[in-house]
Amino acid sequence: MGIDPVTVIAALIVASTPILLAAIGEMVVEKTGVLNLGVEGMMVTGAVMGFVTTVETGSPTLGFVAGMASGMALSLIFGLLTQLLLSNQVATGLALTLFGLGLSALLGVGYPGATLPPVADPFPAAMADIPVLGPILFGHSLVTYLSVVLVAAVWFVLGFTRTGLIIRAVGENHDAAHALGYKVIRIRLMAIMFGGACAGLGGAFLSIVRVQNWVDGMTAGAGWIALALVVFASWKPWRVLLGAYLFGGITALQLRLQAAGISIPVEILSMSPYVITILVLVIMSSDRSRAALNAPAALGKVFHATG
Amino acid sequence: MLTLEKRPTPSRGWTLATPVLAVVLTMIAGGLMFALLGKNPVEAIRIIFWDPVFNTQFASYTRPQLLVKAGPLILIAIGLSLGFRAGIWNIGAEGQYIMGAIAGAGFGLAFYPSDSPLIFPGMIVAGALGGWAWAMIPAILKTRFRTNEILVSLLLVYVAEKILASAATKFLRNPEGHGFPGSRNLARIDSMNNPELISGTGMHWGVVLAFIAVIAAYVLLNRHLLGYQIKLAGQAPRAARFAGVNPNRLVVMCLGASGALAGLAGLFEVTGPAGQISIDFNVGYGFTAIIVAFLGRLHPIGILLAGLIMALTYIGGELAQLMLQIPAPAIQAFQGMLLFFLLALDVLSNYRIRIKSEGVA
Numbered sequence: 001m002g003i004d005p006v007t008v009i010a011a012l013i014v015a016s017t018p019i020l021l022a023a024i025g026e027m028v029v030e031k032t033g034v035l036n037l038g039v040e041g042m043m044v045t046g047a048v049m050g051f052v053t054t055v056e057t058g059s060p061t062l063g064f065v066a067g068m069a070s071g072m073a074l075s076l077i078f079g080l081l082t083q084l085l086l087s088n089q090v091a092t093g094l095a096l097t098l099f100g101l102g103l104s105a106l107l108g109v110g111y112p113g114a115t116l117p118p119v120a121d122p123f124p125a126a127m128a129d130i131p132v133l134g135p136i137l138f139g140h141s142l143v144t145y146l147s148v149v150l151v152a153a154v155w156f157v158l159g160f161t162r163t164g165l166i167i168r169a170v171g172e173n174h175d176a177a178h179a180l181g182y183k184v185i186r187i188r189l190m191a192i193m194f195g196g197a198c199a200g201l202g203g204a205f206l207s208i209v210r211v212q213n214w215v216d217g218m219t220a221g222a223g224w225i226a227l228a229l230v231v232f233a234s235w236k237p238w239r240v241l242l243g244a245y246l247f248g249g250i251t252a253l254q255l256r257l258q259a260a261g262i263s264i265p266v267e268i269l270s271m272s273p274y275v276i277t278i279l280v281l282v283i284m285s286s287d288r289s290r291a292a293l294n295a296p297a298a299l300g301k302v303f304h305a306t307g
Numbered sequence: 308m309l310t311l312e313k314r315p316t317p318s319r320g321w322t323l324a325t326p327v328l329a330v331v332l333t334m335i336a337g338g339l340m341f342a343l344l345g346k347n348p349v350e351a352i353r354i355i356f357w358d359p360v361f362n363t364q365f366a367s368y369t370r371p372q373l374l375v376k377a378g379p380l381i382l383i384a385i386g387l388s389l390g391f392r393a394g395i396w397n398i399g400a401e402g403q404y405i406m407g408a409i410a411g412a413g414f415g416l417a418f419y420p421s422d423s424p425l426i427f428p429g430m431i432v433a434g435a436l437g438g439w440a441w442a443m444i445p446a447i448l449k450t451r452f453r454t455n456e457i458l459v460s461l462l463l464v465y466v467a468e469k470i471l472a473s474a475a476t477k478f479l480r481n482p483e484g485h486g487f488p489g490s491r492n493l494a495r496i497d498s499m500n501n502p503e504l505i506s507g508t509g510m511h512w513g514v515v516l517a518f519i520a521v522i523a524a525y526v527l528l529n530r531h532l533l534g535y536q537i538k539l540a541g542q543a544p545r546a547a548r549f550a551g552v553n554p555n556r557l558v559v560m561c562l563g564a565s566g567a568l569a570g571l572a573g574l575f576e577v578t579g580p581a582g583q584i585s586i587d588f589n590v591g592y593g594f595t596a597i598i599v600a601f602l603g604r605l606h607p608i609g610i611l612l613a614g615l616i617m618a619l620t621y622i623g624g625e626l627a628q629l630m631l632q633i634p635a636p637a638i639q640a641f642q643g644m645l646l647f648f649l650l651a652l653d654v655l656s657n658y659r660i661r662i663k664s665e666g667v668a
Contacts, residue, residue: 037457081647081651086311086658087650087653087654088650091650092647092650094597094646095647096643098597098598098646099640099646102638105640224458224461231455231458267469267472267473271466271469274462274465277458277462278454281459285452285454286452286454
């Protein structure tokens with residue numbers, strides 16, 4: 001059985017949308033100097049809330065909104081703990097992931113296998129039928145296009161607006177930003193909530209569009225891969241997009257290879273996205289100058305205004 | 308307006324009080340969660356925290372389970388706490404636990420059906436080495452390439468789970484198992500069995516080792532230069548470097564020790580309570596141990612107590628599932644909540660809360 005490049009490319013775009021959304025959100029969070037390791041927990045909660053809402057209301061749009069809202073709600077817990085109660089960001093992020101995995105499994109009891117209404121495509125079917133270009137460019141759900149628009153928006157805001165300048169200032173040196181009169185904590189809380197909404201939307205996309213089902217722990221490390229992507233992208237928006245499509249490509253390709261019954265063992269193929277993520281991390285971090293130059297200088301540090 | 312004022316040193320009283328307070332707050336919040344699920348909250352909390360130890364009907368069955376569940380949690384958490392103290396974040400203990408079990412079981416099964424008394428000790432060594440080797444991957448990548456050990460150790464959990472699936476269905480599958488997945492039952496092979504040492508207590512070699520690990524960690528942290536260096540590196544990394552602490556050596560030591568202990572926990576589990584390598588052999592001890600380490604304040608004695616409490620929530624959770632039909636994941640959310648409360652309350656030990664009027668600089 002052959003592998004059709006057009007279907008692989010179309011599949012890779014679908015496969016990468018959840019991690020792209022989560023990663024671009026986390027990138028903004030890290031740009032303000034906060035490391036939220038709870039992406040996996042927010043994604044999986046977004047996935048279950050999106051799925052359950054869609055099943056109950058029959059509206060995928062409401063499902064996406066619910067996914068975003070639940071991701072945002074969880075991120076707010078993280079925000080309150082790390083920003084107002086000054087807790088350790090690594091430990092709090094881990095707690096968020098552990099809590100999110102438990103909470104999502106609890107909320108999703110009884111839902112696996114429920115049938116979903118179809119998600120409407122924004123383009124007419126005739127356009128998706130255009131050979132080659134159709135399935136790649138016009139065959140996706142609105143959220144996929146939104147994710148690309150979001151990357152462009154983040155790129156523009158961070159690089160060319162006053163808001164972006166403030167965000168970067170807070171992430172590079174929170175004490176200096178505070179001295180200039182910027183509300184460090186408020187800015188960080190807003191970024192954290194934006195990140196939560198993105199991760200929740202990514203999760204909802206995963207359950208509503210990509211898998212069209214709810215399975216316990218269905219994100220299977222996608223949140224962690226999103227975190228790795230931010231490092232891979234050196235905190236640059238378009239590289240996040242490139243990285244997400246690269247990983248989506250690996251995922252889509254290995255699934256096709258499994259289906260095609262190629263002679264590589266299934267275990268090797270299914271562990272490949274994780275192994276390749278690690279290899280990429282190694283390559284990116286071994287370049288000392290690049291890693292040190294791009295990481296926000298205040299990343300992961302506790303901000304406590306004195307006086 | 309409330310403001311926070313940093314304490315010169317963490318308050319000793321609050322450091323001891325916050326875990327207790329966190330458990331109480333979790334009970335209240337958990338009770339609310341159970342009430343939302345339509346269950347009687349008081350009854351649910353009683354079943355989770357009281358009945359496993361004191362119920363007249365079934366406590367004789369559930370009490371031994373306390374040590375069975377606490378053993379691996381304590382063993383893993385002790386290892387993790389060393390790294391956490393030094394700012395080295397091994398969060399992939401679940402993977403090291405799996406690899407220890409596979410390496411140990413593989414060593415034993417390679418000699419099947421020999422009944423040499425050396426096999427079990429050999430399996431213990433292999434289990435420790437399996438976990439150690441798996442933890443050395445993030446350690447070496449960290450020391451050689453400065454790769455983030457958090458992401459690498461976590462991603463390796465997923466890789467280990469794939470290897471576990473392969474072990475259960477392919478290379479360690481019981482050849483006499485009629486094609487069902489899963490290895491031979493090691494607990495039923497005399498030379499590989501990790502038995503209950505004192506009948507009715509749940510005490511097995513893994514629990515004994517967990518107690519030894521608590522004592523060893525206590526001695527290491529309070530009496531040994533390495534323990535001092537670990538604490539120093541966590542509290543003042545720059546000062547530690549000036550004092551001649553080699554950060555790379557600490558990474559290798561801390562990740563290696565936690566990996567080996569997690570591997571041992573896996574080995575004792577697979578030869579005792581679990582009995583065999585199966586696809587769903589791991590039940591999340593490696594992740595829960597992170598909560599145990601924090602609940603125990605990264606202190607050996609604290610971890611011992613925290614391990615017992617978390618074991619209680621596991622057993623109580625199973626009971627609550629049986630008796631009140633509370634879904635199993637509720638207990639996982641409950642455990643996550645506990646860590647939230649703990650981290651939130653930490654502010655009390657590190658800061659003083661002062662009331663300050665607005666406008667005063």
